[in-house]
Amino acid sequence: MKNVVFYLILCIGFFSIGCNKNSTDANSGFSNKLTLGTGMNGFSIVNEGTSFTRIGGNVTIYFRLESAADMAGSSVTIKIEKQSSGTWSSYNSFTFTNPQSYGHIVLSSFSMPDAGSFRADGILATGSVSVASKDFMVQ
Numbered sequence: 097m098k099n100v101v102f103y104l105i106l107c108i109g110f111f112s113i114g115c116n117k118n119s120t121d122a123n124s125g126f127s128n129k130l131t132l133g134t135g136m137n138g139f140s141i142v143n144e145g146t147s148f149t150r151i152g153g154n155v156t157i158y159f160r161l162e163s164a165a166d167m168a169g170s171s172v173t174i175k176i177e178k179q180s181s182g183t184w185s186s187y188n189s190f191t192f193t194n195p196q197s198y199g200h201i202v203l204s205s206f207s208m209p210d211a212g213s214f215r216a217d218g219i220l221a222t223g224s225v226s227v228a229s230k231d232f233m234v235q
Contacts, residue, residue: 127162127164128228129161129162129228130160130162131144131159131160132216133145133157133159134148134156134157136158136160146233147233147235148232149234150208150209150211150234150235154207155207156207157207157216157232159218161203167199168198169194169198171191171193172218172221173219174190174216175189176190177215180212190206210234211234212233213231213232213233214232214234215229215232
């Protein structure tokens with residue numbers, strides 16, 4: 097009887113470990129998402145949105161790029177395209193060094209001097225993997 101109880105406890109323990117949400121694989125609870133806003137507070141974006149107003153000729157846009165897969169220290173590029181007459185064309189890109197050799201999130205900011213309709217694409221430099229994109233407007 098002691099062996100049966102021990103076996104059950106052992107099975108429950110292995111099952112619990114296998115369901116751990118802190119796992120480092122793609123099922124760890126992270127998703128592919130790009131969030132834009134007007135500020136940053138810890139790992140959160142403040143005033144999340146897709147419409148930004150220039151003050152003094154520029155607007156600083158804060159971003160949070162989240163990847164379902166571990167970024168493994170890859171640098172991140174935010175590629176900006178501008179829409180003109182229904183066509184997207186290359187506008188600018190910003191590259192950010194990843195401060196860690198592991199993890200699923202990178203936060204930083206970039207400055208936009210022009211008004212218009214834009215698209216930001218978050219790309220992992222290692223492998224040129226597009227993680228997520230977001231359309232936004234600057235007034």
